[in-house]
Amino acid sequence: MTVRSTWPWLVGMLVVACTSFFLKRSDIYLLSLCSVYLMATYGLNLTVGYAGQMSLGQAAFLGIGAYIGAILMTKAGWPFWCVLPVAAIVCFVVGLVIGFPALRVQHHYLAFATLGFNVLVFLALRNEEWLTGGTFGIANIPRPTLFGYPLDTEFRFFWLTFASLGVLMTLLWLLLRSPWGRAFAALRDNPIRAESLGVNITAYTLFAFAIGAAAAGIGGVYYASLVQFVEPGPFHFSTSLMMLLAVIVGGAGRFFGPLLGTVVIILLPELLRASTVPALQFMQKWYLVAFGVAVVLLMVWLPGGLLSLGDRWRRGRVGQ
């Protein structure tokens, strides 16, 4: 990933963000939700795509971040900006702990270990009513202010979320460009060889989980403030599956893979559902079927994700 190759993506992101000037409130909300999920999927891409550690527990970290945000902002009256680092640190530490099974098991065994963690967090959020409000959740979560300027409208909050996503992506980009990024890739491609070359696979495995979890935790705080209400439902393991799908559909281990994947996973069903093109009217009823078929076909024909199309095209040209 070169500096030059990132420019088209950045321009594209900015163009999409600028459409918010012309969108209705519900669409801006959807863009904000997309940005929030992107924070979590970017973290997951580090864990799964770059470091090669399977995880089906990312929604749990999103939930932990969201509930830390909700509890501290509503019950303790903490400002949004103080809650963010707390959520990031707590998720980082929990991520470190969750990384330990990865030192012993891999692949589908690790997937089930992390899935178990997600189920555990979901049950805790649902059953520990004294803290989480159980299925009733926590309401009236405030939107933040920035230097006294209230970010209480959908439009303002979207720009905060979008800018924060930009900061998070930049930090992850710098991380992946550093020698750490190469060590993560070595861990993914061949851990035995990596260890024989002095790569501390224990440390990098744990950090891959911890940093990925911290990114999701930050996303969780934004989620709480965006929806202004949290309940356990959105942090079910099915959300973890959706995030993993977003990473894989976009292209795991590719920097802009989660961006493309999240847009496809979140926006494509909505676009199909709301289609007004006469030939696509039937999609209003069949959009989920069409979406499912599209994902199956994509996995069959492009297991490397949508971004692997470029590689395939380049290889084809070299072959000619």
Place this chain on the structure above:
Amino acid sequence: MSASFLEVNDVRKAYGAIRAVDGVSFAVGPGDIVGVIGPNGSGKTTLFNSILGQIEPTSGHVAFCGEDVTGMSPLELSRRGVGRTFQTLQVFGQLSVRDNLIVAAQEFQGSLGARLFARPDAGLGQAADQMIELFRLQHVAGLPAGRLSYGQQKLIDIAMAFMPRPRLVLLDEPCAGVNPSLVDQLRELLVTLNREQGGSFVVIEHNMDFIMRLCPHVICMVEGKVLARGAPADVQSNRQVLAAYLGN
């Protein structure tokens, strides 16, 4: 051989009743190149894995530079300057050739925390380019290693082992699956690296010509034991060695 550098003392590795390595002892001095030969299943790779911490020996001791390193992890051994290659190809398929070489040495540059803020190439770009030139891989330096031919990947695999300038390298069948012209190139490269980096090598190989021309000292293993040792010509003409290879 000169004063010992690596000392393998009565190392044994048993899997139940099977004695894969049965009381092997040898020493390697600084700058030495020692060849290990033997028919398939004679315990050569198990011996390597026992020395390098990939598996724990049932008994015996391994010392490196006077320190007991028996059962030490591959990570700790690599930090002491012990490198290796594997019998099968072990490159990082999705990384470019240049990145494969950089990652092979970057973990020896500063602390884990310092590497987070280090330059993307960890200050190893020039060293990687020199190694690429030495192994004549310039034309594929930017390509993912996994897309290259077997022979090219083999060269990358070996070059990676030498990137951190190790004091001792254990090479497991470096010629396996490599065409004859590349075998000669490989031998010349190892001689150059031995001369320029001053490291010691232990080489497992089935290619007798390669071993005889590269290694001044050869050990022959059969059924987990050392059957013969000495100068290549002596080992090659040893009746027991011939019997082990060719049968009675």
